Amino acid sequence: MRISELAARAGVPLATVKYYLREGLLMPGRATSATQAQYDDTHMRRLGLVRALAGQGLPLDKIKAVVALAENPDEDLFVALGKAVMALPPYVDNPPDADYPRTRALLARLGQIYDPRFTAVAQLEHALAALESAGLTMSERRIDVYGEHIREIADLDVDLLPTTSRQETVEAAVLGTALYEPVLAAMRRLAHQHRAARIFSAAADSDHPDSDHPDHTEADRQPQETQ
Amino acid sequence: MRISELAARAGVPLATVKYYLREGLLMPGRATSATQAQYDDTHMRRLGLVRALAGQGLPLDKIKAVVALAENPDEDLFVALGKAVMALPPYVDNPPDADYPRTRALLARLGQIYDPRFTAVAQLEHALAALESAGLTMSERRIDVYGEHIREIADLDVDLLPTTSRQETVEAAVLGTALYEPVLAAMRRLAHQHRAARIFSAAADSDHPDSDHPDHTEADRQPQETQ
DNA sequence: CTAGATTGGATAGTGAAGGTATCCAATACT
């Protein structure tokens, strides 16, 4: 197929496809003449991948790094996986000699290995520091509960990774890391609302008037426009 | 204190503090003359809150909506909590009459209430659609495991919310929702690496050579610079 | 009491990110 069909089928503006080509996010098509090139479903697939990641707010240069990794067949798989996941946000500097005290303590409590070379260590440290600077601390209870249940989730993630081909594994790992994060976040928010509904507002769901705090009346739960 | 002391103590450039004042993110100080105003620790606290949220990538106009909510003492608490959480990213349109089939099915399976007016419903639908457009589907196994463990986490979150004052509750809910999300994401990534280390690379941790896949050699786990 | 510094407030400029629009000459369909 030609570029405009690719763009139309993927639902991406032609100018944007050209932009992705320029930026190296999409590999060039097979040129059939000076003004024609052929694209196939590897291009479709790539375009979908790029859009999926970009849709989650990943900067294009990071996406570029990720797709490059999935393609490059050298290197140890574990290294490639680490690099790929590292390309995902948030982006924090990670000098390999730095110390991350909050994360070190958290991992020690959970019995996980602490290796400051893992980028996620710096990410966690950053997140914990943000928490602190907002006046919150993560209690031991919270660490334990989060740790236990997050580990269950992560174990499943790893177990469900395809092992068919190296490229597929890397791609699935990156996509899974990036795309299931918003899923988990949204599920958490829904679970919050589910539980808060019966604690804070007895009448929110009128056939479950079993609240601990019946001092709140029927809520208009209709969300308004922001601002 | 005067504006420059506020800026210095909070570690925020003076020009930025002025910008936040202009944008209504920070309430004006008590003017003592035409060219002087006094700021106190409510301003410090607010500045910390704004910076903490901005540091997680929240757009300033959403932060503005959130701080406005935490302050406004009318309204039902449950409604305010919903609105506050709604102000957090990701931002998806949520026409209240729309249907969200993927999310409806997921929530039905988990036995949670489906209410399309919850913004998180649209968020989840969006995330699931992104997954699909990248060629992935969320298996029932994954839904069950995620649902079970995320609910445990969310229940703890709600139970640990302070109930001292309405403003504190809203503030803690918003901060907790926004600031613990990256914590959870980073913990998940670390748990991935923890598990992947022994599955994919027997020699990654040389005293645990119990890999299922001994076809990978000693990994240089040192993350390189991206690209 | 005056000279220099600082302040609040307004206005304009900056730089990155992520596109979008326009032009062009070389093909391709009809």
Place this chain on the structure above:
DNA sequence: AGTATTGGATACCTTCACTATCCAATCTAG
């Protein structure tokens, strides 16, 4: 043969979050 489309290059645009500059009023040190 004539219109349309293509690949490719270049220029432009918009948003976001600051940052810098001005300015006149006012504070402060000598």
